[in-house]
Amino acid sequence: MxxxxxxxxxxxxxxxxxxxxxxxxxxxxxxxxxxxxxxxxxxxxxxxxxxxxxxxxxxxxxxxxxxxxxxxxxxxxxxxxLYPSGAVPRAQARWLEEYADSQLGDVIVWRMFFQKGVRRFLFNEGTDDDVVRKARDEELPVALDYLESQLPERGWIFGELSIADITLAAFFRNAVFVCHDVDASRWPRVAGLLERAWALxxxxxxxxxxxxxxxxxxxxxxxxxxxxGAPLTETTLGNAPARYGMRRLA
CATH class of the missing domain: 3.40.30.10 (Glutaredoxin)
Structure with missing residues (x-):
């Protein structure tokens, strides 16, 4: 190595x-x-x-x-x-990764986590409660309905753990940070996948x-x-005053 x-x-x-x-x-x-x-x-x-x-x-x-x-x-x-074998499942996995990066990024990260956390604690700005409410009550359920239709009843999405499972679990961690859990009675496949991934x-x-x-x-x-004991670098690039940059965090 x-x-x-x-x-x-x-x-x-x-x-x-x-x-x-x-x-x-x-x-x-x-x-x-x-x-x-x-x-x-x-x-x-x-x-x-x-x-x-x-x-x-x-x-x-x-x-x-x-x-x-x-x-x-x-x-x-x-x-x-961490990618499925075969052109079709690999493309499907990349799509679910992109869906998380784009749609869940907008809804969970920017309209929920950023509003309730970063905006308040880093920039000393108030939370736009209407933005949070719409994201939580209207936009996120639509995303969950879609994901529920794409996931298996049990196990990983493509049989073996893949980038699709990892990415979905990575984004829903930020929903937990703002005290929002996936309702397992309404979206059991999503909730089950998250439970399995977070146990890794x-x-x-x-x-x-x-x-x-x-x-x-x-x-x-x-x-x-x-x-x-985190594996930190010797120096940091994070020593400038806080300022807004490009919207998506990549």
């Missing part, structure tokens, strides 16, 4: 979580600079021109976008495979860090993570 790769991005981001779970499952050593994109300095802007997380550094290689990163990791470290040691390992980060101000998170 080569030198550890470096990941730039916060543990509370579902896009970062997706990449970290892939690294954990493949046994790839990594270090992390757990910044939010809103506090990235000029070097962060150079590495991530859209000011999105995650960013992967592997030697001289710089990659942006969680989907691109996960596909690179699969190509370079093919075992265990990869998700459990990350949850230890995530749960503490939720209770820790952003400027104190690095020191708390260091005390917990």
């Amino acid at each position: 080569s030198e550890p790769v470096t990941i730039i991005g916060n543990y509370l981001s579902p896009y970062v979580r997706k990449v970290l779970v892939c690294l954990e499952l493949k046994g790839i050593p990594y270090r992390i600079d757990p910044i939010a994109p809103f506090v990235g300095n000029e070097e962060f802007s150079r590495l991530s021109p859209l000011r999105r997380i995650p960013v992967l550094l592997d030697g001289g290689l710089v990659l942006n976008d969680s989907t691109v990163i996960c596909e690179y990791l699969q190509d370079r470290y093919p075992d265990p495979s 040691s990869a998700f459990q390992t990350l949850a230890t860090y995530e749960n503490d980060m939720l209770r820790t101000p952003l400027d104190q998170q690095r020191s708390v993570l260091a005390a917990m």
Whole structure:
């Protein structure tokens, strides 16, 4: 195994979580600079021109976008495979990954988690309760209805654990952060998949860090993570004043 790769991005981001779970499952050593994109300095802007997380550094290689990163990791470290075999199931898995990145990103991350967490604690701005209510009561149920129609009654979506299972579970973790659980009586297939995925040691390992980060101000998170033994980089790019960047976190 080569030198550890470096990941730039916060543990509370579902896009970062997706990449970290892939690294954990493949046994790839990594270090992390757990910044939010809103506090990235000029070097962060150079590495991530859209000011999105995650960013992967592997030697001289710089990659942006969680989907691109996960596909690179699969190509370079093919075992265990986290993509189905066969053109059709692989395409279907990539679609579910994109659906999560796009639709669940909008609904869960931006209209729920950002409104109730990031906007209030990082920017000292009020929560738009109408946005949260519409996302929770109208938009998320539509997404759940669709996903319920796509998932099997039991097991993983394509028989073996894949990027589709990982990505869906990564995004619904952020719904839990704002106290919203999937109703198992209404969406049993989604709820069952999440339960199975979150029980994996990869998700459990990350949850230890995530749960503490939720209770820790952003400027104190690095020191708390260091005390917990997180695999941190020696330096950080997250030392600039908070400012809005590009909307999607990649």
